[in-house]
Amino acid sequence: MNRFLAMETLRKWVPLLVLAGLCLFFTAMNPHFLTLRNFARIAISSSPALMVAIGVMFVILMGSIDLSMEGTVAVCAVLFALTLNALGGSIAGRGWVAIPVALFAGAVMGAVNGLVHVRLRIPSFMASLSLGFIGIGLSLLITGGDRILIDDPLFRSLLTVRVGGFPLMMYAALACLLVAWFIQDHTTTGRNFYAVGGGEELARASGLNVGRLRIIGFVLAGIFYALGAIFAVARLGIAETETGRNFMFMSITSVVVGGTALRGGEGGVWNTLIGVLIVNVIGNGMVVIGLADYFQDGVLGLLVITAVWLSTDRRSLSFVK
Amino acid sequence: MSFIRKYIEQQTINRRNLLLMSAYGLCGAAVTSAMKPYAAKAASSDPQIAWSYRDRTNPYWNAIVSGGNAFVQSLGKPERALINLINEGSSEKSLSDIQSLLSRYGSNVALAVDPNDMPNCRPVVEAVSKAQAYASTIWNKTDDLHPWDFGDHYVSHMTWSDVGPSEQTARVLFDAMGGKGGVVHLGGITSNNPAIERLAGFRNALKAYPNIELLAVQAADWDTQKANQVMSGFLTRYGDAIKGVHCASDTMAYGVIEALRAEGIENMPIVSYDGNPQAVDLVTKGKILATVFTNPYWAGGITASLAYYAATGVFKPSSEPKEHREFYGPTTLVTTKDARDFKVKYIDTNPNYDWKKFWALSGGQIQYK
Structure with missing residues (x-):
């Protein structure tokens, strides 16, 4: 029994151990990896990904899946940039309105996603995937395929201004992470996500309005996708349909590698943070040690399988689907 | 009942x-x-004009389509008269869309097409030829496939040789670096022909500059975000040893510039390729030292025009010399010296092209190695 408990505790810490192991490995291969400047670079590429991963994590906690992030990020990024430029081009002036506009757009996309899933009883996988395509089409329609540039120095200071060696963007992302942690651990809604993910029948029998909760989960996810979109625009200064590219693979991989179970009810924001760092450390590390590019995708896939294998307890699974 | x-x-x-x-x-x-x-069918008086291409999220294809639209408007038709077949990077979709179009309109089709990858060109032109319609292709074609083997129905093929222009941008870069120091190259999707040629051009230029050290070559898949991440990885790996960056496309250069800006590095010499409006703008500001303009607007219009006027019988492709059936598209080096004039002429407004001067900007017959 004691041995079982020890295994359980160890398994909880596996994602962190994987992260530490990766850092040691890359440092051994190239000492430049372990420098403040490089960690700042990893922090920049992780900030938008962290927001999107937290968003999809809420949905995964409930045992559903959301694949609409690429479309939602594209729409939010484009609307944010258009609003900012239309209102004077600076968030110091009236341009700050662009931030609530983007968050609202994210929430609306999430609500539509949730409503389609719950009211029309379409599996979340299909509903969100389709909505993602609609989002990409919508952003293409808005931009006509063009790129929108953001030159506002104040907004770009998220990337350019550093405190303690790290860009402002990272602190903003950490603040959002704390908000997500608060929602997860200290609100009824947050606890209910776990309840639904752990056993939907039981939650329903206890009188929980599961449909409503699911919609709230998708709205929350949409808002975090919008935050991800804003950070992505801050990082490159460009808003376009392509802004959403790659977020689906990146975010779901991060959530799973971090130890949040795809079947729901297990995991959380800290796991997601570790997961995002693992994926971005791998991405950065492979370039830093000079791994040939035709190996990189394959190595990433292998590392992801290993991390998931190490961090999930398969004895509690009756079957794997 | x-x-x-x-x-x-x-x-x-x-x-x-x-x-x-x-x-x-x-x-x-x-x-x-x-x-x-194999006899040509009687010319159609008003064929349906279609453009088959990858997608519109990319500035390059966007410019191609604008050219196609301009051509259609030159015929006094509305923009919507151009049928857009979007293959989303899938050769299967490219072919099946074209087959649907042919079964709907039969021989009454003038098609401009990028077949997405080289092997797909043959089934596409065979389908068009079988339906007695007319097609002009750009970019992707295998070396053993030639328009003149199909009589009149495979009208023409245009592609761009990127080796020379890429070598020129590399030379501009190395001169700006003072002929010495470390350089990195960010390439496109490794198996793409333009990515291979642009890297070859870069390597050619290296031979003439013995004091330039090639630090790394890495694919960033034409993608701004990936290029951003790769560049920050390079900065960790090589740090101050990097004195110049050679990018195989404008879209990747944007990612590189932002990765450098995040570190407070503002004056790194960078060159790119494609001549997108944003890149030309950056050349006027000196943020990029050179890019290469391939005039996608003209290419989009003239490819549709060749197929259309062959279909209407204005010219007979099989009576044209080979250099009119397979030719290189135009390439123009844009540097900080001429970027301002160039922007006024090609970016701010599109020149009013005569779409019947089919080979006005041709770079000569395609040469096979």
């Missing part, structure tokens, strides 16, 4: 008609093809 009976009767008649008509059609087709296997 009489309406049901009526409906069934109608359907039966329709089915009979359909069978009869298809039998008739098949015989007709068989007779026509048996009597004159």
Whole structure:
């Protein structure tokens, strides 16, 4: 029994151990990896990904899946940039309105996603995937395929201004992470996500309005996708349909590698943070040690399988689907 | 219930008609093809014009389509008269879309197409040729496939040789670096022909500059975000040893510039390729030292125009010399010296091209190694 408990505790810490192991490995291969400047670079590429991963994590906690992030990020990024430029081009002036506009757009996309899933009883996988395509089409329609540039120095200071060696963007992302942690651990809604993910029948029998909760989960996810979109625009200064590219693979991989179970009810924001760092450390590390590019995708896939294998307890699974 | 009976009767008649008509059609087709296997069909007076390409999220394809639209408007038609077939990077979709178009309009089609990858070009032009329609291709074609082997229906092929221009941008870069120091190259998707040629051009230029050290070559898949991440990885790996960056496309250069800006590095010499409006703008500001303009607007218009005027019988492709059937598209080096003039002429407004001067900007017949 004691041995079982020890295994359980160890398994909880596996994602962190994987992260530490990766850092040691890359440092051994190239000492430049372990420098403040490089960690700042990893922090920049992780900030938008962290927001999107937290968003999809809420949905995964409930045992559903959301694949609409690429479309939602594209729409939010484009609307944010258009609003900012239309209102004077600076968030110091009236341009700050662009931030609530983007968050609202994210929430609306999430609500539509949730409503389609719950009211029309379409599996979340299909509903969100389709909505993602609609989002990409919508952003293409808005931009006509063009790129929108953001030159506002104040907004770009998220990337350019550093405190303690790290860009402002990272602190903003950490603040959002704390908000997500608060929602997860200290609100009824947050606890209910776990309840639904752990056993939907039981939650329903206890009188929980599961449909409503699911919609709230998708709205929350949409808002975090919008935050991800804003950070992505801050990082490159460009808003376009392509802004959403790659977020689906990146975010779901991060959530799973971090130890949040795809079947729901297990995991959380800290796991997601570790997961995002693992994926971005791998991405950065492979370039830093000079791994040939035709190996990189394959190595990433292998590392992801290993991390998931190490961090999930398969004895509690009756079957794997 | 009489309406049901009526409906069934109608359907039966329709089915009979359909069978009869298809039998008739098949015989007709068989007779026509048996009597004159490769002869051109009588020219169509008003063919449907279609452009088949990857997607519109990319500035390059966007410019191609604008050119196609401009050509259609030059015929006095509205923009929507151009049929857009978007293959989303799938050769299967490219071919099946074209087959649908051909079964809808038959020989009455003038098609401009990038077949997405080289092997897909043959089935595309064979389908077009079988339907007696007309097609002009750009970019992707295998070396053993030639328009003149298809009589009139495979009108022309245009591609761009990127080795020379890429070598020129590399030279601009190395001169700006003072002929010494470390350089990195960010390439496109490794298996793409333009990515291979642009890297080859870069390597050619390296031979002439012995004091330039090649630090790394890495694919960033034409993608801004990936290029951003790769560049920050390079900065960790090589730090101050990097004195210049050679990018195989403008979209990747944007990611590189932002990765450098995040570190407070503002004056790193960078060159790119494609001549997108944003890149030309950056060349005028000196943020990028050179890019290469391939005039996608003209290419989009002239490819549609070649297929259209061949279909309407304005010229007969098989009577044209080979250099009019397979030719290189235009390439223009844009540097900080001429970027301002260039922007006024090509970016702020599109020149008013005469779409009947098919080979006005041709760079000569395609040479095979």
